[in-house]
Amino acid sequence: MFRLMDGFLKNDSISLQQDILRHVEYTVARSRFNFDDFEAYQALAHSVRDRLIERSHDTQLYFKRKDPKRVYFLSFEYLMGRSLSNSVINLGIRDQYADALSQLGFEFEVLAEQEGDAALGNGGLARLSACQMDSMATLDYPAWGYGLRYEYGLFRQVILDGFQHEQPDFWLNFGNPWETERVHVTYPVKFYGVVEEENLNGEKCNVWIPGEVVEAVAYDNPIPGYGTRNTITLRLWAGKPSDQHDMEAYNTGDYINAVVCRQKAENISSVLYPDDRSFQGKELRLKQQYFFVSASIQDIIRRFKEAHSNFDEFPEKVALQLNDTHPSLAIAEVMRVLVDKEHLGWNKAWDIACKIFSFTIHAVIAEGLEKIPVDLLGSLLPRHLQIIYEINFTFVEELKKRIGLDYNRLSRMSIIEEGAVKSIRMANLAIVCSHTVNGVSKVHSELLKAKLFKDFYELWPQKFQCKTNGVTQRRWIVVSNPSLCALISKWLGTEAWIRDVDLLTGLRAYAADPDLQQEWMMVKKVNKMRLAEYIEAMSGVKVSLDAMFDVQTKRIHEYKRQLLNILGIIHRYDCIKNMEKSQRSKVVPRVCIIGGKAAPGYEIAKKIIKLCHAVAEKINNDTDVGDLLKLVFIPDYNVSVAELVIPGADLSQHISTAGHEASGTGSMKFLMNGCLLLATEDGSTVEIVEEIGADNLFLFGAKIHEVPKLREEGSPKMPLQCARVIRMVRDGYFGFKDYFESLCDTVDGGKDFYLLGSDFESYLEAQAAADKAFADPNKWTQMSILSAAGSGRFSSDRTIRDYAEKTWGIEPCRFPSDG
Numbered sequence: 001m002f003r004l005m006d007g008f009l010k011n012d013s014i015s016l017q018q019d020i021l022r023h024v025e026y027t028v029a030r031s032r033f034n035f036d037d038f039e040a041y042q043a044l045a046h047s048v049r050d051r052l053i054e055r056s057h058d059t060q061l062y063f064k065r066k067d068p069k070r071v072y073f074l075s076f077e078y079l080m081g082r083s084l085s086n087s088v089i090n091l092g093i094r095d096q097y098a099d100a101l102s103q104l105g106f107e108f109e110v111l112a113e114q115e116g117d118a119a120l121g122n123g124g125l126a127r128l129s130a131c132q133m134d135s136m137a138t139l140d141y142p143a144w145g146y147g148l149r150y151e152y153g154l155f156r157q158v159i160l161d162g163f164q165h166e167q168p169d170f171w172l173n174f175g176n177p178w179e180t181e182r183v184h185v186t187y188p189v190k191f192y193g194v195v196e197e198e199n200l201n202g203e204k205c206n207v208w209i210p211g212e213v214v215e216a217v218a219y220d221n222p223i224p225g226y227g228t229r230n231t232i233t234l235r236l237w238a239g240k241p242s243d244q245h246d247m248e249a250y251n252t253g254d255y256i257n258a259v260v261c262r263q264k265a266e267n268i269s270s271v272l273y274p275d276d277r278s279f280q281g282k283e284l285r286l287k288q289q290y291f292f293v294s295a296s297i298q299d300i301i302r303r304f305k306e307a308h309s310n311f312d313e314f315p316e317k318v319a320l321q322l323n324d325t326h327p328s329l330a331i332a333e334v335m336r337v338l339v340d341k342e343h344l345g346w347n348k349a350w351d352i353a354c355k356i357f358s359f360t361i362h363a364v365i366a367e368g369l370e371k372i373p374v375d376l377l378g379s380l381l382p383r384h385l386q387i388i389y390e391i392n393f394t395f396v397e398e399l400k401k402r403i404g405l406d407y408n409r410l411s412r413m414s415i416i417e418e419g420a421v422k423s424i425r426m427a428n429l430a431i432v433c434s435h436t437v438n439g440v441s442k443v444h445s446e447l448l449k450a451k452l453f454k455d456f457y458e459l460w461p462q463k464f465q466c467k468t469n470g471v472t473q474r475r476w477i478v479v480s481n482p483s484l485c486a487l488i489s490k491w492l493g494t495e496a497w498i499r500d501v502d503l504l505t506g507l508r509a510y511a512a513d514p515d516l517q518q519e520w521m522m523v524k525k526v527n528k529m530r531l532a533e534y535i536e537a538m539s540g541v542k543v544s545l546d547a548m549f550d551v552q553t554k555r556i557h558e559y560k561r562q563l564l565n566i567l568g569i570i571h572r573y574d575c576i577k578n579m580e581k582s583q584r585s586k587v588v589p590r591v592c593i594i595g596g597k598a599a600p601g602y603e604i605a606k607k608i609i610k611l612c613h614a615v616a617e618k619i620n621n622d623t624d625v626g627d628l629l630k631l632v633f634i635p636d637y638n639v640s641v642a643e644l645v646i647p648g649a650d651l652s653q654h655i656s657t658a659g660h661e662a663s664g665t666g667s668m669k670f671l672m673n674g675c676l677l678l679a680t681e682d683g684s685t686v687e688i689v690e691e692i693g694a695d696n697l698f699l700f701g702a703k704i705h706e707v708p709k710l711r712e713e714g715s716p717k718m719p720l721q722c723a724r725v726i727r728m729v730r731d732g733y734f735g736f737k738d739y740f741e742s743l744c745d746t747v748d749g750g751k752d753f754y755l756l757g758s759d760f761e762s763y764l765e766a767q768a769a770a771d772k773a774f775a776d777p778n779k780w781t782q783m784s785i786l787s788a789a790g791s792g793r794f795s796s797d798r799t800i801r802d803y804a805e806k807t808w809g810i811e812p813c814r815f816p817s818d819g
């Protein structure tokens, strides 16, 4: 009998084969007798999509019926990567598909490689959003993600002669099978114009007469949970010309201009800003922010109104999460809608706003916080500027009552920053309105309270929370490391850890078991082999599987200190060269792997990339050194490359200057994959140490509280060894002498702001300790097992549950089925 609950689609091998062939014929429009790998991938993706759509319909209908409190996650960036493998694994039908495909003469893995990455974000913050969406779906939370559908994702990094070049990532070129365009879910978004005061039934009200209208159209991307039928939605907005606007232009007879104008609307969502730290007050970025926020708020309010006749229950039904300051115009927008359109009155509207918003900060330093010039905001969004002024006025008046006329403090806390360029401090706006503000690791949350937002913490201590980041084990073990996944399930005797990652602690009991160690080493070997093949294909460098694979992959930044790593590699090379030949047998062979993108305008970061290539060129061509040392730069590091690199790493480096990395999430992925960490006591590393013990990783360097003093002391701390390797670079040992000069200056030019000099010796000691441990495979493997076993706390499932319970006040709402 047909059970409505199960949906229409069957998952047996024959049905899946038919389904794929039907999509080859009718969706891809190729003959079912003649199609290539890419076309097979497209058909396969559409077949999976059908299943996702069915589940997402069921989920939405169920949410509608239950009307639970929902969380709306507002993020300007998402790094989703590929969707195929993740989807079929979460749907629980990977093996069935693999079987169906093999009957048709295709290999699942080969087709999965056909998919390009969805790279709608820069780095940590963006991948975190993606991990958190996976957890929200898996834990059955009634959640929506909102964002922008950039046509150009993060640039592709191409290396020519060792220099980074940026190329556009037009990721939609070959279509995107995962998204559904909702032509009927569109909202007008307004810009520019003036605000006029009008009299409405005897009451004064402000009416915004906009100068430009752009339509936002929704593109829905299904996010399936694992082990549940729940499939939530990531709704991304794209710009579309507004008919309203066009009619006027057409009526004036300027047909050509009207058509050109239509195209301009699409530019709004066309390109992602490729900076992940330094903020520049650019009009297009502000337009993007408002566009995304306005469409999302209209959509959220429309959904709420479908089930409610007034706003009394709004805070009981809606939680809005601001992922950093980027979407914080949402506060002014909610106020505008509630006051100007819904006529709730200021106080009631403010009361509601303060109950629905919560705010996550990912920045560590004040320069990472957005400030929008008042003139820019005033011209683009005149009504919002008024609203922000009003919020600030009320806030400052209230503050005066609390703290008196301490003008220094008042001006620090004000949402408006006076100065050469009068600006809006978006973080202050977000803190004033949000009921909860959180950092992304323990140390970061403490730093926020003690430094960046000390004044606010003293005023509202109860608002400040810590939500240590996490990553999803579905993507970072199950999808990317199938061999390890199978091994863990075998030894734990269950797959339950995929939903309940704390169970990984069960591995601790077997960490010294020779059988597990043997199998564990085999898994690492298989993954190293895969990575070695990739390295050879990308760079032509052959690497030895017996060497320690030492990886540092993340965005290139001075504070992340890829330069320290490279200087350490030069030192190692120098030591090998100067060693008695008879001593060389004691050297632990290394393959040093570095990867990451530099923001296009970040000159020093680009020089670090070039230095890496220059050093690699020298070392890799030195036959005298051979397999003892290799250095490779992996170009265009992205989510799918990470899926290949992380499982194959023996050691990974997370070596930011203490106090600069808010959390760091790469380390968590390496940890889960049994990779040992070499790290400073910064961000989430401090908590990793709490979980796995300081004996199971290699710590070094200045601690957070020591940094200010070391900075004052300056260059006298520069050790000889560091001075020597810098000298080699300065003397042109790796060529490009003049080009590297300014890079060397950052270290020995008297400032050494990131403390490479003072941390150098301790860095070398940690590296030596890593070598020593690696020389003892059983010991190393035990540490590796204990690393993975202690990684449970760093699952985004834990983070999301914490947000749900302590910040959003939402509960799971699970579609009743067997999965």
Ligand code: 26Y
Binding pocket: 122, 123, 124, 125, 126, 128, 275, 276, 277, 278, 279, 280, 362, 363, 368, 370, 440, 469, 661, 662, 663, 664, 665, 683
């Ligand atoms: C305003 C604009 C220039 C901007 C754009 C992107 C500012 C910041 C960002 C992204 C920041 C980011 O990715 N931060 C990282 O967030 C991770 C997740 O919380 C942290 O693990 C990581 O330490 C932090 O640098």
